[in-house]
Amino acid sequence: MGQHTSPKHRPARTSADAVYRIRNSLRPQISRTQSVITGIFLILGFTITAAIQDNQADTLLSNTRQSDLVNVLDNLAQREARLRQELINLEADRETLLGGDEYAALKSAKDRAAALALIAGTEAATGEGISIAINGTLSAVSLLDAIQELRDAGAQSIEISDQSLEVRVVASTWFADDSGSLTISGAVLRVPIQIKVIGDATVLTPALEIPGGLVDTITSAGGTVKITESTNISIKSVVPLTTG
Amino acid sequence: MIPALGLLIGVVLGLVLHPTVPLWMQPYLPIAVVAALDAVFGAFRSILDGIFNDRIFVISFLSNVLVAAMIVLLGDQLGVGSQMSTGVVVVLSMRIFANVAAIRRHLLKA
Known part of the structure; x- marks a missing residue:
């Protein structure tokens, strides 16, 4: 097959000879043999690349054991x-x-939104409840205790007011003592104050009258507490709706 | 030189065309590639030994590939395909190492 310009038929004697032979073999020669070998090398390169890419494509599963x-x-x-x-x-x-x-879902969502608005204090509220008028010294601690008692007794909405200010009591409301007056969420209130509570009056009133409760504390300090039950308590103050 | 160009073109073609290896060929292709590499290194060695013959190279190349693939095929039929592949790869790798060692001795006299 072809006429190959073969070097002498003996092993290369020196490194220089070896390098020369490699160079010689790499020299471009146009012959049938060269084209056949070129074709073989072309297929070899193609196959190596294909095999490597094929292997990389599914290494994840092909190397996994049967149980895995x-x-x-x-x-x-x-x-x-x-x-x-x-x-x-x-x-x-x-x-x-x-x-x-089809409107059931919408209606239940609206009901839920309304209930949440009452709890969050972003909506005015009316309903059955009690009104508490307090005159005398009142500390922030005892007021907070009273609010907790009212909540435990099922109060839905609570509002505290004096002659000029009204404050809606919500989850984030805070109380502080201020010489002779009360600070509720930044608003300064002076006695006499009034607390409006919406909820079941028959449960709310006893909650305040328990020994050590609000009524007990105020009257023992010389103040007066007057609780009025009503079927139409109206709470108008709201807290601004904060989003986010 | 021209065969080296052929190799390069083959690699480029493989990268560009991104061929998918047929399923039946998958166990044999890696073995065939290793066998072909063995033939190539053997050819370089024989050039340095002064006994290179293009006809022998082409025939040994093809027969290496075929025999390697056949051994793996036989192993597959006998149910020891993976062990057989390992064996063939080990033997061919040893031959490649021996060939490269001979080439190195010629080129570097070491």
């Missing part, structure tokens, strides 16, 4: 079952929402 593969498969099956269940639930929800009762 079974585990992977198991996990996938479980995940699929979970997702299917979720799909069924979501489709059921969708059916309910699309079905005849």
